[in-house]
Amino acid sequence: MNSQRGGSEGVDRVLAALADPTRRQVLDLLAAEREATATTLAERLPISRQAVVKHLAILEDGGLVSSTRVRRELLYVVMPAVLNATARWMDRLAADWDRRLATIRHIVEAVERDSRP
Amino acid sequence: MNSQRGGSEGVDRVLAALADPTRRQVLDLLAAEREATATTLAERLPISRQAVVKHLAILEDGGLVSSTRVRRELLYVVMPAVLNATARWMDRLAADWDRRLATIRHIVEAVERDSRP
DNA sequence: GTTTGACGCAACCCGATGGTTGCACGTATC
DNA sequence: GATACGTGCAACCATCGGGTTGCGTCAAAC
Numbered sequence: 001m002n003s004q005r006g007g008s009e010g011v012d013r014v015l016a017a018l019a020d021p022t023r024r025q026v027l028d029l030l031a032a033e034r035e036a037t038a039t040t041l042a043e044r045l046p047i048s049r050q051a052v053v054k055h056l057a058i059l060e061d062g063g064l065v066s067s068t069r070v071r072r073e074l075l076y077v078v079m080p081a082v083l084n085a086t087a088r089w090m091d092r093l094a095a096d097w098d099r100r101l102a103t104i105r106h107i108v109e110a111v112e113r114d115s116r117p
Numbered sequence: 118m119n120s121q122r123g124g125s126e127g128v129d130r131v132l133a134a135l136a137d138p139t140r141r142q143v144l145d146l147l148a149a150e151r152e153a154t155a156t157t158l159a160e161r162l163p164i165s166r167q168a169v170v171k172h173l174a175i176l177e178d179g180g181l182v183s184s185t186r187v188r189r190e191l192l193y194v195v196m197p198a199v200l201n202a203t204a205r206w207m208d209r210l211a212a213d214w215d216r217r218l219a220t221i222r223h224i225v226e227a228v229e230r231d232s233r234p
Numbered sequence: 235g236t237t238t239g240a241c242g243c244a245a246c247c248c249g250a251t252g253g254t255t256g257c258a259c260g261t262a263t264c
Numbered sequence: 265g266a267t268a269c270g271t272g273c274a275a276c277c278a279t280c281g282g283g284t285t286g287c288g289t290c291a292a293a294c
Contacts, residue, residue: 019136031214072261083211090204097148097197189291
């Protein structure tokens with residue numbers, strides 16, 4: 001049940017969530033405020049509340065944030081765990097590439113020989 | 118030396134490049150073949166050569182692959198370095214979030230404060 | 235010299251996505 | 265009860281992005 005395939009279930013959503021600059025900005029703000037609602041975040045952002053809501057939904061889908069209902073408002077909090085997992089995924093992937101590149105250095109040779117500016 | 122901006126130029130492109138599943142598939146294939154051209158990759162993918170070309174362009178823009186002209190064909194190779202850098206960026210970000218969450222557990226407090234009749 | 239294969243460019247299609255506005259509903263507040 | 269605030273839902277718009285097809289071109293192979 002792990003997930004070391006080339007495919008990418010959870011990673012997919014995390015990367016998709018992180019890909020948008022505005023979304024990273026929302027995350028940044030949320031991390032700074034520790035906890036916030038969509039409306040308070042929207043007040044500090046150049047976009048509408050509804051836009052923030054959508055972003056938060058995507059972020060939550062990726063597991064990057066978590067929401068808690070408090071009476072009539074929805075409080076959001078940042079979740080670092082998923083980020084760590086994704087970073088490790090990247091590390092494994094990079095290591096894999098490195099391994100493959102290491103086994104055949106003659107490509108590097110070719111690159112250096114041909115890609116000389 | 119920090120970089121806690123919402124911006125994050127290079128990371129931006131890497132994440133954008135990695136966000137697409139097909140692109141990750143291209144990367145995977147490329148890593149497996151060690152080096153390949155757009156045409157050979159397209160042969161093993163369910164998409165057209167032109168589509169692969171576009172993907173490779175984006176990947177190269179993000180620094181994830183590197184191209185080398187060999188006679189009349191363009192050879193691509195995977196570049197692990199940027200992945201590592203991005204992973205480290207994620208780690209730092211996650212650590213930052215953790216720090217913030219750790220210093221204030223009073224989210225629960227806030228919840229209780231607001232939910233108190 | 236003609237054919238073959240690979241590249242690059244450009245136009246085009248269409249679905250996804252970021253963003254907006256408007257409104258209805260529930261929940262506090264007066 | 266009336267009012268104000270916050271959320272949720274839905275329609276709508278514009279752009280972007282992944283993908284395609286077609287064509288011109290240039291290096292190799294015959």
